[in-house]
Amino acid sequence: FPLLVVLNPNAGKKTSLNELTKTIQPALHQAGISFRLIETTSKGFAQSYFKDNIQQILIDLVQSLAANPPPEAAQQQQQPSYSAGTEAEVTGPPEVVLKIMVVGGDGTVHEVINGVLQGIHGSSDSFVNDNFRPKVELSIIPAGTGNAIAASQGVTTPQAALDHFLAGKSVPLRIVQVSQRDTTSHTTTTTTDTINSEITQRTWKPVMYTAVVNSFGLHCATVFDAEGLRSLGNVRFKASALKNIVFLKQYHARVEIFGSVQKYDRLSHQLFTDSSTITATTTTTKTPTSPQLEQQPSVTLSGPFTYLMLTKQSSLEPGFVPTPFANTSDEWLDILAVQNVGRGQILGILGDAMKEGLHVKQQEKVEYYKAKVVEIETPTQGRLCVDGEFLEIAAGPEGRVRFEVVSDPNIQLFHLTV
Numbered sequence: 001f002p003l004l005v006v007l008n009p010n011a012g013k014k015t016s017l018n019e020l021t022k023t024i025q026p027a028l029h030q031a032g033i034s035f036r037l038i039e040t041t042s043k044g045f046a047q048s049y050f051k052d053n054i055q056q057i058l059i060d061l062v063q064s065l066a067a068n069p070p071p072e073a074a075q076q077q078q079q080p081s082y083s084a085g086t087e088a089e090v091t092g093p094p095e096v097v098l099k100i101m102v103v104g105g106d107g108t109v110h111e112v113i114n115g116v117l118q119g120i121h122g123s124s125d126s127f128v129n130d131n132f133r134p135k136v137e138l139s140i141i142p143a144g145t146g147n148a149i150a151a152s153q154g155v156t157t158p159q160a161a162l163d164h165f166l167a168g169k170s171v172p173l174r175i176v177q178v179s180q181r182d183t184t185s186h187t188t189t190t191t192t193d194t195i196n197s198e199i200t201q202r203t204w205k206p207v208m209y210t211a212v213v214n215s216f217g218l219h220c221a222t223v224f225d226a227e228g229l230r231s232l233g234n235v236r237f238k239a240s241a242l243k244n245i246v247f248l249k250q251y252h253a254r255v256e257i258f259g260s261v262q263k264y265d266r267l268s269h270q271l272f273t274d275s276s277t278i279t280a281t282t283t284t285t286k287t288p289t290s291p292q293l294e295q296q297p298s299v300t301l302s303g304p305f306t307y308l309m310l311t312k313q314s315s316l317e318p319g320f321v322p323t324p325f326a327n328t329s330d331e332w333l334d335i336l337a338v339q340n341v342g343r344g345q346i347l348g349i350l351g352d353a354m355k356e357g358l359h360v361k362q363q364e365k366v367e368y369y370k371a372k373v374v375e376i377e378t379p380t381q382g383r384l385c386v387d388g389e390f391l392e393i394a395a396g397p398e399g400r401v402r403f404e405v406v407s408d409p410n411i412q413l414f415h416l417t418v
Contacts, residue, residue: 001064003028003035004057006046006112008104008144016103016143019158024103024141027162035101046108050115055127058120058134061098096134101165103158105144106212110387112138113175114209117411128410138173139165139417145237146388148212149173152313152328153418161417170415172329174312175211177411178386179204179402180393204402211414212387213311214403216376217251217338218244218346220385248343250304253378255337256297257371262332263299264325264360264368271325271370299369306346307338310374310403314357324357325370328416332370333405341365374403 005024009017020037028035040046050057102109116136120128128134141161142150155161182203215223222241229236262271310333314326326334338349345365352359360368376384376393377400384391384401393399406412 001061003033004098004100005035005037006100006102006104006108007037007039008046008102008108009039011104011108011144012147013143016141019141019143020103023158024101024162027166031166040104040108043107044111047111047115047118050112051118051122054116054119058096058098058127061096061134065096096132097137098134099137099139101139101141103141103143105142106146106148107144107388109138109140109149110210110212110389113211113414116413117209120413121411128413130410133410134413135415136413137170137415137417146212146316148311148313148316149328149416151315151318152326153416155418156318164417168417170417172412173211173414173416174329174331174412175209175406175414176214176310176312176333177206177402177404177406178208178210178214178391179206179404181205181398181400207391208386208389209406209411210312210387210403212313213309213316213385214387215310215385216253216308216382217305218248218307219309220383220390221249223385223388224383224390245343245346248306248346250306250340251308251378251382252304252380253308253376253382254303255301255305255308255335256375256377257299257301257335257369258295258297258373258375260372261298262370266361266364269361271368297375299371301337301339301367304340305337306341307336307349309336310334311336312405319356320354321357322353322359323368324360325368331372331405331407333372333374333403335367335369335371335374336360337367337369338365339367372405376401376403 005020007016007020038046038049040049100112102112139161140147140150140155141158142155143158147156150156150161153164155164182205213219218241221244222237225243226236226240229239232239260273262273264271309322311323311326312328312333314324314334315321323334323336326332338346341349345363349359349363349366352362359366377397378393378395380395382393382395382399384393391401393401
């Protein structure tokens with residue numbers, strides 16, 4: 001079955017097509033690896049493509065394995081099969097690996113991940129289950145404006161990324177579910193001998209998945225304004241950042257961390273868990289939209305925020321390491337919070353972040369946490385940046401957004417070649 005190569009010709013400095021023809025294609029040919037090229041033509045193309053085609057792609061993959069089983073599968077006499085009816089059902093060997101190479105940036109990776117999950121779970125919950133759970137292995141050839149996932153793995157050139165792919169080693173790529181409040185409310189009435197009470201339950205509606213970076217405040221404003229400066233090329237981000245620092249704003253929001261949490265201690269230079277702050281533990285079930293009882297947060301950050309970042313990646317670009325303890329494969333979401341600082345302080349913080357994450361150790365206004373569930377609420381209409389996309393949120397509790405590291409194995413399908 002061919003490797004799927006997703007090429008974004010407009011990513012970054014528009015070098016991806018040149019990398020394909022001069023570097024990638026000859027190397028794949030020499031290694032005897034066939035591939036199918038999927039060239040994007042517009043923003044959202046990759047997401048739509050995989051949403052519409054991923055089920056058929058997996059069926060074709062299983063059929064290919066049935067016709068040409070690997071030696072280990074033949075020895076175990078495994079017979080992959082599929083049946084197509086009103087709902088697609090696939091059974092196959094325990095390890096079915098779909099390999100996708102992304103020649104582009106983090107935005108293209110975001111589209112691929114969301115397209116795959118929308119296509120798998122959008123029409124049939126039984127398509128991927130305990131009997132058939134494919135592994136989706138992503139190889140990222142950094143060719144975009146933002147290459148945070150690659151940079152966090154120490155991969156800074158297309159050739160290095162290609163070498164990693166050919167080596168064949170991979171690690172889990174943990175993703176985060178982004179949810180908003182459902183418009184439907186649920187109330188449970190409880191009765192004791194003397195008291196009747198109502199407990200409000202909150203229903204969350206998943207809106208997308210993220211694997212790169214989510215931000216509020218200065219970083220989000222910088223990325224948003226840079227969209228209008230595309231004619232400047234990659235310089236647009238520096239121009240936008242400078243503008244937003246000169247006209248620095250403070251962004252009002254309330255951040256609540258639920259369940260297990262670790263906090264960085266600047267004196268000991270270690271992350272530690274303060275058990276006295278743990279008031280509730282939240283877990284993800286296979287029905288993430290089910291109502292959940294109100295819980296008390298373990299940590300509350302009241303703002304206002306100058307800079308707020310939630311991410312699974314340690315680096316946004318080579319040298320710029322805002323969240324140095326982040327790990328692509330662990331079960332934590334790393335949180336960098338800077339509340340209510342001035343221009344001089346934020347410049348110092350960002351400058352130290354360019355020194356391999358020195359800001360976390362030296363800057364007193366930097367707060368650093370690792371968590372599994374985070375909620376953000378703004379008093380007025382706000383904006384979040386989610387893997388380069390923008391999520392407009394309503395004011396107050398109804399606009400609250402939830403970030404949760406996914407534990408459902410039928411969603412956590414992705415691996416990353418390293």
